[in-house]
Amino acid sequence: MQPIPAGERLLFNASLVLASLVLSALAAWRYPVVGADGIQHLMLAREAAASGIVASVGSFTLPLYPVLIGTLHRASSLSLLACAQVLDAALLALLAVNITRFATRLCGEQALAAWIALLVLLFPQLNGYRSVVAPDAGFWALLFGALLPLLRYRTSQRWQDGLCWAAFGLGAAAFRLEALAYLLLLPLVFLRADAPGARSMATARLYGCIGVLLLPPALVLARLGLLQIPLDAIADALHGSARALGDGFVAARTTYASTVLDPHARGMATLSLTAGLLTVLALKAAEVFGILYCMLLGWGVVRRRAALPTAARRTWRALLLIAILIAGCFVLGHRFVGVRDVMVLCLLALVPTAQALRSLALAARDARRERAFLFSAGVAIALLLIDGFARTPSA
Numbered sequence: 001m002q003p004i005p006a007g008e009r010l011l012f013n014a015s016l017v018l019a020s021l022v023l024s025a026l027a028a029w030r031y032p033v034v035g036a037d038g039i040q041h042l043m044l045a046r047e048a049a050a051s052g053i054v055a056s057v058g059s060f061t062l063p064l065y066p067v068l069i070g071t072l073h074r075a076s077s078l079s080l081l082a083c084a085q086v087l088d089a090a091l092l093a094l095l096a097v098n099i100t101r102f103a104t105r106l107c108g109e110q111a112l113a114a115w116i117a118l119l120v121l122l123f124p125q126l127n128g129y130r131s132v133v134a135p136d137a138g139f140w141a142l143l144f145g146a147l148l149p150l151l152r153y154r155t156s157q158r159w160q161d162g163l164c165w166a167a168f169g170l171g172a173a174a175f176r177l178e179a180l181a182y183l184l185l186l187p188l189v190f191l192r193a194d195a196p197g198a199r200s201m202a203t204a205r206l207y208g209c210i211g212v213l214l215l216p217p218a219l220v221l222a223r224l225g226l227l228q229i230p231l232d233a234i235a236d237a238l239h240g241s242a243r244a245l246g247d248g249f250v251a252a253r254t255t256y257a258s259t260v261l262d263p264h265a266r267g268m269a270t271l272s273l274t275a276g277l278l279t280v281l282a283l284k285a286a287e288v289f290g291i292l293y294c295m296l297l298g299w300g301v302v303r304r305r306a307a308l309p310t311a312a313r314r315t316w317r318a319l320l321l322i323a324i325l326i327a328g329c330f331v332l333g334h335r336f337v338g339v340r341d342v343m344v345l346c347l348l349a350l351v352p353t354a355q356a357l358r359s360l361a362l363a364a365r366d367a368r369r370e371r372a373f374l375f376s377a378g379v380a381i382a383l384l385l386i387d388g389f390a391r392t393p394s395a
Contacts, residue, residue: 016100016117017093023121024089027130030389034081038133042080045069049080064174065135084133092130095141096120102147103351106312115361116354122381125288125339125346127388135175136340140347142172143179147319150186154315157202162209170213177237178326183210185325189318241333248333249273274332281331285342290387292380293353300356305363308352320348 034042048063049070065087072083096117103116120126129137146168153161172179187206221227257269265272286294300306308316323344331337364373 012113012117013097016096016121019121020093020096021089023127024085024092024130027127027389028085028089031131034133038084041066041133041135042069042084045073045080045084049073064171065138081133085131088130088133088137091137091141092126095137095144098141098144098148099347099350102144102151103354105148105151106315106351107309107355108312109309112354112358115358116350119293119350119354119357120347122384122388123293123346123350124290124384124388125343127385129339134340136343138175139172139179140343142168142175143182143344144347146172146182151315153202153206157205159205159209162206163213165206166209166213170210177234180234181326182322185322186318189321241329248335252335277331277335278328281327281337281342284337285327285345288339288342289346289349290384292384293349296356296360297349297353300352300359303356303359305359306352306356308355316348316351320345323348 044066047070048066068087069080069083072078072087073080076083078086099120100113100117104110104113146165149161149164149168152158153165166183169179169183173183187203218227221230253269253273256273257266261269261272289297297306307313327337327341327345330341361373364370
């Protein structure tokens with residue numbers, strides 16, 4: 001990848017952050033009302049502001065998001081809602097920068113930066129999320145932030161990159177626990193090495209980085225008598241997920257077989273229910289991704305204009321597989337799927353979509369149809385912005 005001057009890179013990132021902040025401000029002005037989940041987060045933030053960080057760790061399962069809101073509230077004269085909106089706006093701006101940097105480094109094409117940034121800023125579901133008070137933006141921003149040092153570690157094998165990856169990944173887990181799945185699975189499928197021993201050593205080093213970063217806070221929490229709280233939270237989350245995936249699916253299969261299927265077809269209940277739920281997952285992902293983005297990606301796939309560079313395909317597929325695995329386990333266990341559950345899938349799909357958009361622009365230039373392309377792009381941008389800001393916020 002051809003390096004660009006630091007000044008140009010800084011100007012581009014600053015422009016991207018500014019555009020994201022403007023969109024968040026418009027969303028906060030458009031929908032100042034907070035839903036039930038947002039009210040719950042604000043109540044936790046108020047308690048965190050009143051009781052302090054140590055007490056918050058002892059009271060909340062995932063205290064980072066309400067603690068950050070409460071800290072902003074105590075350090076400023078802003079209301080809790082305004083603090084939450086400022087925090088979410090900053091996290092979404094960080095997400096836009098991290099996705100753009102991830103895509104350009106993954107594909108090795110700096111020219112892709114403007115296209116992926118445009119798609120992120122215009123993504124209707126993400127814009128519909130800008131007025132939602134929820135910790136999901138922090139999870140997404142830090143998850144994609146963790147992928148950057150992991151891409152560097154793949155070639156450098158340096159401890160610094162491994163520690164940076166672990167720090168971002170653990171930060172993402174402090175917002176949503178499913179980030180732990182990425183921390184545990186990515187080292188197994190991400191790395192490539194000619195010698196199996198070198199691969200095992202590089203993978204073990206990544207797990208060692210996680211342990212090194214976990215040790216100091218674990219010692220502090222143990223000294224304060226609070227270590228059992230995060231351990232119980234993780235254990236409860238794992239137990240709840242396993243129970244939903246096991247007992248919940250079995251109960252749903254029994255009900256489905258007795259009330260929907262013909263008695264002669266009840267032996268196919270497991271396969272039929274699984275296929276149906278995974279179909280729901282695929283349709284939900286397509287709905288969240290949006291008609292225009294699906295059409296653009298479909299055009300790129302059919303015309304072979306959305307293909308990633310050979311070196312990037314395995315990495316992107318591994319990330320996509322983990323995201324599908326997490327979303328699939330959720331939909332099988334809970335029998336429903338929300339926007340937040342497929343958002344990582346959609347954000348990953350933006351990478352080949354940006355390749356398709358760039359190829360479409362180049363094809364229009366070669367065919368001397370720049371005006372038609374610019375007119376179509378202007379109409380699409382207007383439709384995407386209207387879609388993003390006309391929809392009612394929902395998580």
